Amino acid sequence: MIYTVTLNPSIDYIVEVDELKLGELNRMKRDxxxxxxxxxxxxxxxNQLGAQNTAIGFLGGFTxxxxxxxxxxxxxxxDFVFIGDDTRINVKLKHGDETExxxxxxxxxxxxxxxxxxKLSVLQQGDVLVLSGSVPPSLGGDFYDRLIAVCKEKGAEFVIDTTGKALLQALPHGPLLVKPNHHELSELFETEINSREELIAHGRKLLELGAKHVLISMAGDGALLVTKDEVYHANVPKGxxxxxxxxxxxxxxxxxxxxVLSNDPLEAFRTGVASGSxxxxxxxxxxxxxxxxxxxxxxxTRL
Ligand SMILES: Nc1ncnc2c1ncn2[C@@H]1O[C@H](COP(=O)(O)OP(=O)(O)OP(=O)(O)O)[C@@H](O)[C@H]1O
Ligand SMILES: O=P(O)(O)OC[C@@]1(O)O[C@H](CO)[C@@H](O)[C@@H]1O
Incomplete structure (x- = not known):
């Protein structure tokens, strides 16, 4: 079973305007x-891929x-914990560009x-826990560490999609997957990354630090999969x-x-890229x- 953890869910309120005029009344074209x-x-x-999963985390209020x-x-x-406070609303403003x-x-x-x-006491060997997104400030910066500790104790795998210190702290525990984009990778190692070779070298560092699979996404420029033995590149479809x-x-x-369904990392990579696009x-x-x-x-393509 796959469990996804969202500590900080949101209603994403997507608002489209023709042009954003700051300091004026803007009317929505679509929301x-x-x-x-x-x-x-x-x-x-x-769910779309038919992979059985349960979404957990914190939800509260009407949102x-x-x-x-x-x-x-x-x-x-x-299987969310219902809390006293309201879940947030995140505004995604589309005005030619995207402002969040x-x-x-x-x-x-x-x-x-x-x-x-x-709730994580149900975890068992063979399960995968996916930890994604920001941690509400009231939980404190180390909350993911607590969840990872339970996951390891139960013999389950985990995936972590976060940045900075929280990601670095998780690596020695051997995440099944980490997926920085190229900007996050350079922020993580506090260095400029200017070429594919440098991206791969920093992807390898994540493996050395403990990750089992490293996906580096580069938006419209494709993606890299870095594993212990090989490095692969995927193009992205046009659209x-x-x-x-x-x-x-x-x-x-x-x-x-x-x-989880096929145990085939390359097929997983291909489906990951197709799903992102x-x-x-x-x-x-x-x-x-x-x-x-x-x-x-x-x-x-194998590089
Ligand atoms: N312009 C694009 N054209 C085609 N595919 C795209 C484009 N942008 C994103 N994708 C697809 O989505 C994947 C992830 O995108 P990206 O590298 O932007 O990740 P991200 O920065 O984590 O995304 P976000 O934070 O916006 O969700 C890419 O590897 C690609 O498959
Ligand atoms: O504030 P966080 O937790 O970093 O990101 C939250 C968020 O921007 O991420 C998702 C897209 O990746 C959105 O559904 C959501 O609004």
Whole structure:
């Protein structure tokens, strides 16, 4: 079973305007509300791929119930801790460009935090825990460490999609997958990365530090898969970009779901790239039909 953890879910409020005039009244051309947060996005893609999973994390208030209802409508299993404070609303402003305004996240009490840790007691060998997204400030910076400790104790695998110190602290525990984009990789190692060779060298460092698979996504420029023995490049399919929000999460969902279903890292890589691009070319996250349409256009090359 795959469990996705979203500590800081959101309603993604996607707002489209022709032109953004700061300091003036702007009227929306179109708007859309989506259940969001990185782990939840991973769950939605896993669901499209037929990979059984449960979405867990914290939800609260009317916004939290909205998200839980939407996921259940899509037959996604959920087991969230319901908290006293409201789940945030993140604004995704489309005005030719994409501007995002993400909330800090709700207050979470010690008791609520403990309830989530206790939920992980169901983990067992063969399970995969996907930890994705920001940590609400009230939880403290080391909360992922607590979850990883339980995961290791139960013999389950984990995937972590976060940045900075939290990612560095997780690496020695051997994540099944990490997926920095090229900017995150250079921030992580506090260095400029200017070539594919340098990207690969830094991807290898993540392996040396403990990661089992390293995916480096480069938006429209393709992606790299760095494993112990080999490095692979994938091109991205051609299409019209409609929405890049959740493209990275879709890539993780495509990779993890396919790896669990097939145990084939290259097929997982191909599906990850197709899923990321399928989301980039859709208004909402990708659906199965779009992923299947793009899969034949993804070519993997061993470098
Ligand atoms: N312009 C694009 N054209 C085609 N595919 C894209 C494009 N942008 C993103 N993708 C797909 O999505 C994957 C992940 O995108 P990206 O590298 O932007 O990750 P990310 O920075 O984690 O994304 P985000 O934070 O926006 O969700 C890419 O590897 C690619 O497959
Ligand atoms: O504030 P965080 O947790 O870093 O990111 C949250 C978020 O921007 O990530 C997802 C896209 O990746 C969105 O659904 C959501 O709004």
């Amino acid at each position: 859309l509300k989506l259940p969001g947060g990185k782990g939840i996005n991973v769950s939605r893609i896993l 939290g119930h909205y998200i839980d209802d939407k996921l259940k409508q899509d037959q996604i299993a959920t 305004i993400n909330g800090l996240g709700p207050a979470i009490s010690t008791e609520e935090a403990d309830q989530l840790v206790n 019209q970009v409609k929405n890049s929000v959740g493209a990275g999460d879709s890539m993780i969902g495509g990779f993890v779901g396919t790896l 399928a989301t980039a070319f859709s208004d909402d996250l990708a659906d199965r039909a779009k992923i299947d349409e793009l899969l034949p256009q993804v070519t993997i």
